[in-house]
Amino acid sequence: MAERLTVALDAMGGDAAPDIVVQGAEIARERFPGARYLFFGDEAEVKPLLDRLPALAAVSELRHTSDRISGETKPSAALRTGRSSSMWMAIEAVQQGEADAVVSAGNTGALMAISKFILRMPKGVDRPAIAGFFPSQRGETVMLDLGANIECDAENLVQFAVMGSIFARSVLGMERPRVGLLNVGAEEMKGNGAVRAAAGILRSIDLPLEFVGFIEGNDIMSGAVDVTVTDGFTGNVALKSAEGTSRLCMEFLRQTFHHSLMAKMGYLLAKPALSKLRQRLDPRRYNGAVFLGLNGVTVKSHGASDAYAFANAIGVAVDMVQHGFLGSIREELEHLSPPDDDAKAAHA
Amino acid sequence: MAERLTVALDAMGGDAAPDIVVQGAEIARERFPGARYLFFGDEAEVKPLLDRLPALAAVSELRHTSDRISGETKPSAALRTGRSSSMWMAIEAVQQGEADAVVSAGNTGALMAISKFILRMPKGVDRPAIAGFFPSQRGETVMLDLGANIECDAENLVQFAVMGSIFARSVLGMERPRVGLLNVGAEEMKGNGAVRAAAGILRSIDLPLEFVGFIEGNDIMSGAVDVTVTDGFTGNVALKSAEGTSRLCMEFLRQTFHHSLMAKMGYLLAKPALSKLRQRLDPRRYNGAVFLGLNGVTVKSHGASDAYAFANAIGVAVDMVQHGFLGSIREELEHLSPPDDDAKAAHA
Numbered sequence: 001m002a003e004r005l006t007v008a009l010d011a012m013g014g015d016a017a018p019d020i021v022v023q024g025a026e027i028a029r030e031r032f033p034g035a036r037y038l039f040f041g042d043e044a045e046v047k048p049l050l051d052r053l054p055a056l057a058a059v060s061e062l063r064h065t066s067d068r069i070s071g072e073t074k075p076s077a078a079l080r081t082g083r084s085s086s087m088w089m090a091i092e093a094v095q096q097g098e099a100d101a102v103v104s105a106g107n108t109g110a111l112m113a114i115s116k117f118i119l120r121m122p123k124g125v126d127r128p129a130i131a132g133f134f135p136s137q138r139g140e141t142v143m144l145d146l147g148a149n150i151e152c153d154a155e156n157l158v159q160f161a162v163m164g165s166i167f168a169r170s171v172l173g174m175e176r177p178r179v180g181l182l183n184v185g186a187e188e189m190k191g192n193g194a195v196r197a198a199a200g201i202l203r204s205i206d207l208p209l210e211f212v213g214f215i216e217g218n219d220i221m222s223g224a225v226d227v228t229v230t231d232g233f234t235g236n237v238a239l240k241s242a243e244g245t246s247r248l249c250m251e252f253l254r255q256t257f258h259h260s261l262m263a264k265m266g267y268l269l270a271k272p273a274l275s276k277l278r279q280r281l282d283p284r285r286y287n288g289a290v291f292l293g294l295n296g297v298t299v300k301s302h303g304a305s306d307a308y309a310f311a312n313a314i315g316v317a318v319d320m321v322q323h324g325f326l327g328s329i330r331e332e333l334e335h336l337s338p339p340d341d342d343a344k345a346a347h348a
Numbered sequence: 349m350a351e352r353l354t355v356a357l358d359a360m361g362g363d364a365a366p367d368i369v370v371q372g373a374e375i376a377r378e379r380f381p382g383a384r385y386l387f388f389g390d391e392a393e394v395k396p397l398l399d400r401l402p403a404l405a406a407v408s409e410l411r412h413t414s415d416r417i418s419g420e421t422k423p424s425a426a427l428r429t430g431r432s433s434s435m436w437m438a439i440e441a442v443q444q445g446e447a448d449a450v451v452s453a454g455n456t457g458a459l460m461a462i463s464k465f466i467l468r469m470p471k472g473v474d475r476p477a478i479a480g481f482f483p484s485q486r487g488e489t490v491m492l493d494l495g496a497n498i499e500c501d502a503e504n505l506v507q508f509a510v511m512g513s514i515f516a517r518s519v520l521g522m523e524r525p526r527v528g529l530l531n532v533g534a535e536e537m538k539g540n541g542a543v544r545a546a547a548g549i550l551r552s553i554d555l556p557l558e559f560v561g562f563i564e565g566n567d568i569m570s571g572a573v574d575v576t577v578t579d580g581f582t583g584n585v586a587l588k589s590a591e592g593t594s595r596l597c598m599e600f601l602r603q604t605f606h607h608s609l610m611a612k613m614g615y616l617l618a619k620p621a622l623s624k625l626r627q628r629l630d631p632r633r634y635n636g637a638v639f640l641g642l643n644g645v646t647v648k649s650h651g652a653s654d655a656y657a658f659a660n661a662i663g664v665a666v667d668m669v670q671h672g673f674l675g676s677i678r679e680e681l682e683h684l685s686p687p688d689d690d691a692k693a694a695h696a
Contacts, residue, residue, distance in 0.1 A: 072535075074537065135596070135600075136596070137596060137599060147532050150532065150539065150540050151540060182585060184495050184498065184580070184581055184584040184585065189422065191498065191581070192498050192499060192581065216584075216585070216588045217584065217585040217586065217587065217588025217589035217590075217591070217592060218588040218589065218591050218592035218595070219588075219592065220589055220592055221589075221592045221593060221596045222592055222595075222596075230585075232532070233532055233539070233540065233582065234581065234582055234585050236532040236564070236565065237530060237532065237564070237565040237578075237582050237585065237586050237589075238565065238585050238586060238589040239565065239589075240564045240565025240566040240567075241565035241566065241568055241569075241585075241586040241587075241589045241590050241593075242565075242589050242590065242592070242593040243565070243566050244565060244566035244567065244568055244569045244570055244590070245569060245589075245590040245593040245594050245597075246593050246596075246597060247566070247570070248483070248484070248485060248569045248570075248594075249593075249594060249597035249598075249629065250597075251485060252483075252625055252628055252629065253601070253625060256618070256621045256622060256624065256625040257618060257621065259620075259621035259624065260620070260621055262617045262618065262620070262621070263617065263618040263620070263621035263622075265614075265617050265618075266613075266614040266615065266616070266617030266618030266619075266621075267614065267618060268614070269610045269611065269613050269614030269617065270604070270605060270610065270611040270613075270614030270615060270618070271614075272607075272608070272610070272611070273604045273605065273607035273608055273610070273611035273614075274604055274611075276604065276607065277600055277601060277604040280600055281597065281600065
C-alpha cells in the first residue's frame with residue numbers, strides 16, 4: 001500500500017474521457033479527503049482540466065502517456081501493442097506499488113487482459129471474474145461473473161463463490177453471505193454438468209459462507225441471496241436483462257403519468273418521492289464492476305459513465321483498499337487450496 | 349383439425365387445479381364463442397365444477413382420468429408411468445385429431461417429454477423449444493428457448509430462429525420479424541462457438557426474417573428485435589431475471605407512494621393510470637408459453653396460474669390454431685431442409 005491511499009486513473013478510457021475522469025476525481029476528492037490520484041493520459045488534454053481544479057491538482061500527479069486503447073481493440077491486440085497506453089501504465093502503477101488501485105472506464109476486455117498479465121492471480125485462483133452489485137428487495141446484492149469467462153467449469157464457479165463472498169464480507173460488511181448458484185430450477189438434477197458439480201463441491205467444503213444451493217433468475221434481486229454465482233455468459237445476460245427491464249418499467253411509469261390530467265397532478269405531488277425512486281434505481285449509483293481474483297484492485301467504470309458514476313467507481317476502489325480486500329482473499333484462498341496443491345505436488 | 353375448434357385441457361395440472369382450469373375455460377368460452385373443450389381429469393373433482401357452469405358444460409366433454417403427474421415427477425418417470433394421467437390423455441387427444449391443441453398448467457418437463465413422445469417433431473426440427481412473449485418498448489417480443497434445451501448447438505439455435513419468426517409472423521402478425529441472437533456483445537468475435545456458428549448460418553441463408561445479428565440482454569425488451577434466440581439455460585435466466593426486476597420496480601414504486609403524505613395523495617390521483625401500468629406489466633397477461641417444433645399445439649400455462657391467466661393460455665392456443673401455425677412451420681421447414689436431407693440421403 002502506498003503511503004497515502006493512491007488511486008491510479010486511466011484518464012483516456014471511456015466515451016467522455018478525459019473530462020469525466022477528472023470531474024469524477026474532483027467529486028471523489030471531496031468524499032475521500034485522504035486519497036491521492038495518479039492520472040495517466042495525454043498531458044495536452046488532461047492538464048488544462050486539472051489546472052481548473054486546484055484542490056484536485058494539489059492531491060494529484062499527472063503522467064503523460066501518448067497512447068490510448070480504443071473500445072474496439074481486441075484484448076489480444078491490447079496486450080501486444082498497448083504497453084505505452086494510459087490503461088497499461090495505470091495498471092502498472094499498481095503492480096509497482098505506486099498506487100493501491102486502478103480505475104478505468106475503458107475497454108473491459110483489454111482492462112481484464114492487461115490486469116491479468118501485469119497483476120497476476122493469487123494462489124488458488126485460476127481465473128479472475130467481474131463482479132457487480134445492485135439493489136435487491138433486501139438491500140444490496142453481488143453477482144459474478146459478469147462477462148470475463150464465457151465458459152466456466154465447476155472449479156471456476158467454486159472460486160467465484162469464495163471470491164464473491166469475501167467481497168460481500170469485507171467490502172459490504174455482510175457477516176455470513178448467503179451464496180446461490182444460478183440455475184434453471186432449484187432441484188438437484190437441474191442444469192448443466194458444471195453447475196451440478198460446483199454445487200456438490202460447495203456443499204462439501206467448510207467456508208465462511210452459507211451456500212443456499214441453486215437459485216433462479218428471479219432470486220437474484222429478491223433478497224434470497226447476497227451473492228449470485230454464474231458463468232460470464234449467463235451473468236452478463238442476466239445483468240443486462242435486468243437493466244433493460246428496469247428501463248422499461250421507468251418508461252412505462254413515465255407514460256403512465258402522461259395518461260391523464262389527474263395522473264399528471266398526482267405526479268407533481270409524488271415528484272419528490274419519485275425522484276428518490278429514480279435515484280434508488282439509478283445505475284450510476286451501482287457503477288464500478290470489480291475484478292476479483294487479481295493481485296491488485298482493478299475497478300471498471302461503465303464506458304458511458306458521467307462524472308458522478310465515475311466517482312462512485314473510485315469509491316468502490318477506495319472501499320476495497322480500506323477494507324483490506326486483497327489480504328482477505330489471499331488468506332482465505334491459502335486456507336482453501338493447500339490440500340489440493342499438496343495432492344498435486346505428491347503426484348508430480 | 350377437429351370439426352369445431354377443440355382445446356384439450358389437463359384439468360389436474362397446476363397448483364390450483366382443477367378449479368382454475370374450469371374457471372379459466374369459462375372465461376375463454378366467453379371470448380371464443382366457437383370453441384369446444386375436452387377436459388381430462390378426475391370426474392369426482394371436475395364434474396361438480398362443470399355442473400355449476402351450464403354454458404361451459406354445454407360446449408365441453410369430460411373424460412375421466414384416475415392419475416395425475418405431480419410437479420416433482422421427473423420427465424423420464426412421467427414417460428414411464430404417466431400413461432393414464434390427465435396430461436398424457438390430453439396430449440393424446442391432439443395426436444388422435446380429437447383436439448386441435450392442448451393446454452396444461454402442469455409439470456413443464458413432463459409436458460415437453462410427453463408432447464415430444466406422442467406428437468413428434470416435423471421434418472427439419474431436431475428439438476422443440478419453449479417460447480414466450482412479453483412487453484417491450486415497441487409492443488410485444490418473443491424469446492426462445494426458455495428452458496427445454498439446456499445446451500444447444502448452432503443448428504438448434506438456427507431452428508429456434510426459424511420457428512420463432514414463424515410464430516411472430518403467423519400468430520403475432522409481424523411481417524418480417526427482426527431476429528437477434530442473444531450474446532454478451534454485438535461484435536462478431538463475442539460469445540461461445542455455438543452462437544458464432546449460428547450467426548454465420550443465419551447470415552448466409554435466405555429466410556423471411558431479418559437477422560439483426562448479436563444482441564445483448566438489454567435489447568430483449570428495448571424493441572430492437574421481435575424475436576430473441578438463445579439456449580434454454582440463458583433464456584430461462586434472462587426471463588426470470590426480467591420478472592424479478594419488474595417485481596422489484598413495482599415494490600420500490602409501492603414504497604415510494606408510502607414515502608410522504610404528498611406522495612400518498614399523488615398516488616390517489618394517479619391511481620387509475622397506475623392500475624393500467626400494473627395491468628401492462630401483469631405477468632398473467634403474458635401467460636402461455638408455447639412449445640414450438642411439435643406436430644401439434646401444446647401450450648404451457650404457469651403452474652401458479654389463476655383462472656384469468658389460464659384463460660390467456662387457452663387464448664394463445666386458439667390463436668395458434670386459427671392462424672394455422674402448424675401448417676406454416678411445416679411448409680417453411682420443408683423449404684429450408686431439403687438440400688441437407690438430400691445430401692444426407694446421398695451419403696446413406
